[in-house]
Amino acid sequence: MFLDFEELSGQERYKLLTATIVPRPIALVTTRNEDGSTNAAPFSFFNVFSEDPPLVVLGLQSRPDFSLKDTTLNIRRTGEFVVNLVDESIAGAMVVCGADFAPDVSEIPAAGFTLQKSPKIDVDRIVEAPFSFACRRVTVLQFTKIRDLAIGEILGFTAREGLVDKQSLRVDWDVYQPVGRLYADQYIRTRDRFSMTIPSPEEIGNATP
Ligand SMILES: Cc1cc2nc3c(=O)[nH]c(=O)nc-3n(C[C@H](O)[C@H](O)[C@H](O)COP(=O)(O)O)c2cc1C
Numbered sequence: 001m002f003l004d005f006e007e008l009s010g011q012e013r014y015k016l017l018t019a020t021i022v023p024r025p026i027a028l029v030t031t032r033n034e035d036g037s038t039n040a041a042p043f044s045f046f047n048v049f050s051e052d053p054p055l056v057v058l059g060l061q062s063r064p065d066f067s068l069k070d071t072t073l074n075i076r077r078t079g080e081f082v083v084n085l086v087d088e089s090i091a092g093a094m095v096v097c098g099a100d101f102a103p104d105v106s107e108i109p110a111a112g113f114t115l116q117k118s119p120k121i122d123v124d125r126i127v128e129a130p131f132s133f134a135c136r137r138v139t140v141l142q143f144t145k146i147r148d149l150a151i152g153e154i155l156g157f158t159a160r161e162g163l164v165d166k167q168s169l170r171v172d173w174d175v176y177q178p179v180g181r182l183y184a185d186q187y188i189r190t191r192d193r194f195s196m197t198i199p200s201p202e203e204i205g206n207a208t209p
Contacts, residue, residue, distance in 0.1 A: 003016065018044075018183055018184075019182075019183040022180070022181070022182045022183065022188075023180025023181060023182055023187075023188045024044040024045070024046065024047070024180055024181045025044070025046060025047060025085070025086075025178065025180055025181075026042050026043070026044050026046065026085070026086040026094065026179065026180065026181050027042070027043045027044075027046040027056070027058060027083040027084070027085070027086075028040060028041070028042050028043075028083075028084040028085070028086050028090075028094050028097060028126060028129060029041055029042070029043055029058065029071050029081050029082065029083055029084070030081065030082040030084060030115075030123055030124055030125060030126060031070070031071050031074030031075055031078065031080070031081045031082075031123055032074060032078050032080070032122060032123045032124075033070065033074060033103070034074075034077070035104075037106055038106065038108060038115055038123070038124045039070045039071060039074055039106070039107070040084075040097040040106075040107045040108055040111070040113065040126065041069065041070065041071045041097055041098065041107070042086070042094050042095070042097055042098050043058050043059065043060070043071070044180075044181040045058065045059025045060075045061075046058050046059065046083070048154075053138075053153050054153060054154040055138065055151055055152065055153060055154070056083055056133065056135060056151070056152050056154060057149055057150070057151050057152075058071075058075075058081075058083075058149070058150045058152070059149055060072040060075070060147070060148040060149070060150060061146070061147060062146035062147065063100070066146050068146060070103055072148050072150075075137060075140065075148075075150050076140060076148070078122070078123070079136060079137040080121040080122060080123045080134075080135065080136055080137065081123060081135050081137070081150070081152060082118055082121070082123050082124070082125045082126075082132050082133065082134055082135065083132070083133040083135055083152075083154075084125060084126040084129035084131070084132045084133075085129055085130055085131040085132075085133075085178060086129070086130075086178065086179055087129075087130045087176060087177050087178050087179060088177045088178075088179055088189060089128070089130075089177075090113075090126075090128050090129060090130075091179045091187065093111040093112055093113060093128070094111070096110050096111040096112075097110075097111050097113075108126075113126045113127070113128055114126070114127040114128060115127065118132065118134045118158070119134060119155075119156060119158065120134050120155045120156060121134045121135075121136065121155065125158060128160075129160070130159065130160045130163055130176055130178070131157050131158070131159050131160070131163070132157060132158045133154045133156075133157045134154070134155045134156055134157070134158075135152030135153060135154055135155065136152060136153050136155055137150060137151070137152055138151045138152060138153050139151050162175055163175055163176050173193075177189065177190065177191065178190050
C-alpha cells in the first residue's frame with residue numbers, strides 16, 4: 001500500500017505522521033511573554049539534530065483557527081527559549097500546559113511548576129524538569145505565515161540534582177525516566193530497554209550461512 005501525501009489533506013498527514021513516527025521526545029518549552037511573564041507549552045515535533053553546533057528544532061503549528069501560538073510569537077519576538085525535558089515525574093503537569101489558555105493566563109501555576117532564571121538567557125526554566133536547555137534562536141524557517149520550524153542553539157543545560165555525574169558526564173539512567181509521545185493522548189515510558197552492539201563486518205560475514 002502506498003499513501004500519496006500529495007493527495008491527502010494536512011489533517012490526514014498529521015494523523016498518519018504522528019501515529020507512525022513514534023515515540024517522539026517532548027520539549028516543554030518556556031518563553032517570555034511580552035509582559036515579562038513566562039509561557040509554557042509542550043511540543044513533540046522536536047528533537048536534537050547536531051552537537052557541533054548543538055542544535056534543536058521545534059515544529060510550531062498554528063491553532064485550529066490559524067492564529068499563532070504564544071510560543072511561536074515569543075520565539076519570533078525574543079529569539080530565546082528553554083527546552084525543559086519531560087520525565088515521568090512531571091508528565092501529568094506537562095499535559096496541563098497543553099491546554100489552550102488565554103494569552104494573559106499562565107500555565108505555570110495551573111501545572112504547579114516553579115520557575116527559576118536560566119543562565120545565559122532571559123527566559124525562566126522549570127525547576128521540576130529533569131533537564132532544561134537554554135536555547136538561542138539560530139533561525140526560524142517560516143514555511144507559511146502559520147507554520148514555523150524554530151532552530152535553536154543550546155547554550156547549556158541545567159540538570160536536576162542526581163541525574164548527571166559532573167566528572168564523567170554520565171547520565172544516570174536508573175534515575176532519569178523520560179517519557180515519549182505516541183499518538184494523540186498516548187505516551188510511553190522508557191523502562192523497557194535492551195542493548196545491541198553494532199557488529200564488525202567480519203562478525204556479520206561469519207554469521208552469514
Ligand atoms: C505532548 C504534546 C505535544 C505537542 N506537540 C506540539 C507540536 O509539536 N507542535 C505544536 O504546534 N503543538 C503541539 N502541541 C500543542 C501545544 O502544546 C498547544 O497548542 C499549546 O496550547 C500551545 O501553547 P502556547 O499558545 O502557549 O504556545 C502539543 C501538545 C502536547 C500535549
